[in-house]
Amino acid sequence: MTDSPGGSGSRRRGRPPRTESAGTRDRILAAAREEFAERGYDKTSVRGIAKSAGVDSALVHHYFGTKEQVFEAAVEVAFAPALTVRDAVLAAPLDDVGERMTRVLFGLWENSVTRKPLLAIVRSAVNNDVAASVFRRMVTAQLMRRIAGEIDAPDAELRVELAAAQLVGIAMMRYVIRIEPIASADVEQVIARVAPVVQGHLTGP
């Protein structure tokens, strides 16, 4: 995401590919995801991440920089599957895009491995302005605008966001706050109800 010379992205690519440091970096990232998911952005500290990864805080700063940059790197990892969503959505025929988008998103939330970083993002973005702005930047640039580019309507971006809002709201109620009966409803039943709504927002009249 950060492609500027000093950003974490280029720093990572510029570093010599020693197995040990790659392993350490991944361990720090995994610890960061756990910490952000458990505690949210505010209550997570670089020191806590370092401790949970079994390394010194200085090493976390060395690899990533500030707490905001660690968060951005952790979110970037969580965004890899989101880019799958985007690509799946972009590859689908336009009249199938609602179901495709709905299925991929539920797939991410139903999978316990991808659910954790998603929870981390949601919890942090809801509670902290820095995290919210990282989230806004990535979601807007990587997802919303790209999907909107496929839709031939003057209000394409608003359409994508209304569709996303339906999915975000269900994720909140089913996976984050866990309100019944939607939390335990059969996922196919929910998809069957939601996909046409998402499609309607995207390409409806």
Place this chain on the structure above:
Amino acid sequence: MTDSPGGSGSRRRGRPPRTESAGTRDRILAAAREEFAERGYDKTSVRGIAKSAGVDSALVHHYFGTKEQVFEAAVEVAFAPALTVRDAVLAAPLDDVGERMTRVLFGLWENSVTRKPLLAIVRSAVNNDVAASVFRRMVTAQLMRRIAGEIDAPDAELRVELAAAQLVGIAMMRYVIRIEPIASADVEQVIARVAPVVQGHLTGP
């Protein structure tokens, strides 16, 4: 909400109606709403609420009990307008219920006075299990089940929750995380797009 003999509700009603203590109680509640909205459940302390209300912590405990009970009382206040939603929804003819529900909810979020406690609830429920369970209990008992009772369908509760999810998702994107263009879109434009979807969830085929 708490109607048991020891609950905050009966304690409040049982207390002699001295102007001073009523004023103090309201000041504590207002401070609690501010603190929960700013910091979320986890980072809010009874001591911080007391300090911001200009009273001793012991007085907060005296009026409300534990932090969870202060939170419940603060949420209860935030829920008063939600009951307006419910009553408006229940009073509407069934084929107008989608627009009514949408309008009342946007009314609450557009109003800076009611937005703050809503933000407090969302932030806390997303980040803390105790807060989430207070939220679940209130939303389920006071809103979802009551509205579902008006809808003649075997999956009435799921319908209400899918409708609510659309509104929750828009609130998240527009008011909490503030993603553009939905954050600045004309509210009437958004209502016009969303009300039919809410109606469809509630009473559609």
